[in-house]
Amino acid sequence: MWGCVTDFFTYETTKSVVVKSWSVGIINRVVQLVIISYFVGWVFIHEKAYQVTENSVESSVMTKVKGFGYQNNYVMDVADYVIPQQGAAIFCILTKVIITENQFQGTCPEYSNKYRCDQDKDCLQHIGNILSNGVITGVCLNSTIGNETVGRCESEGWCPAENDNVEVKPMLNVINFTIFIKNSVRFPLFDVTRGNFLSTMSRDEIRKCNYHPVDSPFCPIFNVGDILNYTNQDLETLANKGGEIGINVQWKCNLDYDIENCVPRYSFTRLDKPFEKNAISNGYNFRFAKYYMTENGTEFRTLHKAYAIRFDVMVTGKAGKFDTIPTLINLVAAFTSVGLGTVLCDLILLNCLKGAEQYKAKKFEEVSDAQIEASLAHSPVSQLSLKGGIKSSYDSGAISLATSDQAM
Numbered sequence: 001m002w003g004c005v006t007d008f009f010t011y012e013t014t015k016s017v018v019v020k021s022w023s024v025g026i027i028n029r030v031v032q033l034v035i036i037s038y039f040v041g042w043v044f045i046h047e048k049a050y051q052v053t054e055n056s057v058e059s060s061v062m063t064k065v066k067g068f069g070y071q072n073n074y075v076m077d078v079a080d081y082v083i084p085q086q087g088a089a090i091f092c093i094l095t096k097v098i099i100t101e102n103q104f105q106g107t108c109p110e111y112s113n114k115y116r117c118d119q120d121k122d123c124l125q126h127i128g129n130i131l132s133n134g135v136i137t138g139v140c141l142n143s144t145i146g147n148e149t150v151g152r153c154e155s156e157g158w159c160p161a162e163n164d165n166v167e168v169k170p171m172l173n174v175i176n177f178t179i180f181i182k183n184s185v186r187f188p189l190f191d192v193t194r195g196n197f198l199s200t201m202s203r204d205e206i207r208k209c210n211y212h213p214v215d216s217p218f219c220p221i222f223n224v225g226d227i228l229n230y231t232n233q234d235l236e237t238l239a240n241k242g243g244e245i246g247i248n249v250q251w252k253c254n255l256d257y258d259i260e261n262c263v264p265r266y267s268f269t270r271l272d273k274p275f276e277k278n279a280i281s282n283g284y285n286f287r288f289a290k291y292y293m294t295e296n297g298t299e300f301r302t303l304h305k306a307y308a309i310r311f312d313v314m315v316t317g318k319a320g321k322f323d324t325i326p327t328l329i330n331l332v333a334a335f336t337s338v339g340l341g342t343v344l345c346d347l348i349l350l351n352c353l354k355g356a357e358q359y360k361a362k363k364f365e366e367v368s369d370a371q372i373e374a375s376l377a378h379s380p381v382s383q384l385s386l387k388g389g390i391k392s393s394y395d396s397g398a399i400s401l402a403t404s405d406q407a408m
Contacts, residue, residue: 031341039334050327054189057317061089069173092308095239108159109143109152123153133161170239175225241283242307251317
């Protein structure tokens, strides 16, 4: 117990041992050089650790689509094929529409062969099915499809039931449509607001330009055909099945330079690519209806099953500016990390090289009060624990130890 108490009340101090070894010295300097290069090249230059950064960007996006196309023998304009029409960051361009006209509330047979029946009991298994066009009643009806009369289960809802297996030619004119994107961002920490129009671009230049990653990287007008090429998409397949395209507007601003250098970068991707070849729910489609009223007050509707290319305009941002605090923190970390070279060299000296025991004896030494008093009584100017053959510096208290690769 007393030994634990005396061990607790001890003091450790650093003892310098100068090891004159080419191999250990080279390892020490190489490790230090690697650490310094890492902090200078990666931490400070690439990652700009001397800056305070902000990733929470406040953003506003407005969009407009222009172009004309043909669908079901009708000329389609933006009011027909863009949903929603408000110009939001997420919008759809309809490329194919299957229309079921004049639906009234009532009962009618289903179209799908899945609901084929010969008698009522064949329909009982479909009661409660949510994939039908209406509520399955459990009654088997004779239905004429083409020149054939077959049994189909009866459903209650909007009639006639939708037949979405009809062939409709998609609107391939979408390749010529253009998308105009108006984006403004704000970095609250620095109170900096930017827009995706260059201040040097005139109104006529904006109207006539077309985005190109090299020739016109800051133009806010994008051709749909170009976007499909950037994402390696087949127009006919995408227009026929639908899909989701992402337009990423990335702001990466170094506010230590001129604010005019804070400009957006655009990139494009197929967001639903993991489901592109999936047998279930590939592509993108949805339904909507337009409602009408007969003269006698009966409501009816026209149902649209729309296949569309959905565009998601996603805005990300990061801004940075010099600040003293992160600079000091990373400088301290750099200077501290340089000491790792000493730790590695100590491991090599203590465990790998010849003379490790001699080095260990010189590096770790216990000094008690009794030894100090005895040494002072013997010679007040003598040093502790120094043996012949070991050089000592009276100025620094360091001990020089030569290893075998320095011996002559």
